[in-house]
Amino acid sequence: QVHLVQSGAEVKKPGASVMVSCRASGYTFTTYGITWVRQAPGQGLEWVGWISTYNGNTNYAQKLQNRVTMTTDTSTTTAYMELSGLRSDDTAVYYCVRERDYGGDSFWFDSWGQGTLVTVSS
């Protein structure tokens, strides 16, 4: 059974950085990419970016690409998302999700981590 287990909640001050981890199990880690999605309180889902667990290629949301870095450690089947220069509007639950794809233009998310609340407050 696929499991994505994320690190615990974080409270950070504006301008700081945060790193969220996501440990995957139950499948071959390098077969599927990992996407990060965030959800601000009471709001909808927002795509943060994607990383290939096979070769480390990344693709970030344009609004975050100067502040977000995604990495993986295949030896521990763990994905990481680091967000720097935190602002109050970065306060959100951050989810790691396993990405599935078909035909090169269809991508969806079949397994979700439990979410990590990142609170940015002075």
Next chain:
Amino acid sequence: SYELTQALSLSVGLGQTARISCGGNNIGSKSVHWYQQKPGQAPVLIIYRNSYRPSGIPDRFSASNSGNTATLTISRAQAGDEADYYCQAWDSIAHVVFGGGTKLTVL
């Protein structure tokens, strides 16, 4: 950038059929996926590639996609179906796009 539009809320009677729409320019040419999110929980995939159900999802959930509208249909609505529903697609420029979500209330 590509946008997906959903109604903020929808109410349906117990046992009735709910139809949740997701609008987008020529969305029928894209592959649309649907997620259900209950309060305090992570989203769950309920439909992928327009109309496929993952294992464990009841066949009361179905979907279609044509023209400028994709539709999620929930038949014989139950109290347990109360949740937020999100559509999602991929665009070559915007990459992953989510609709704003529709809150379903079962009366």
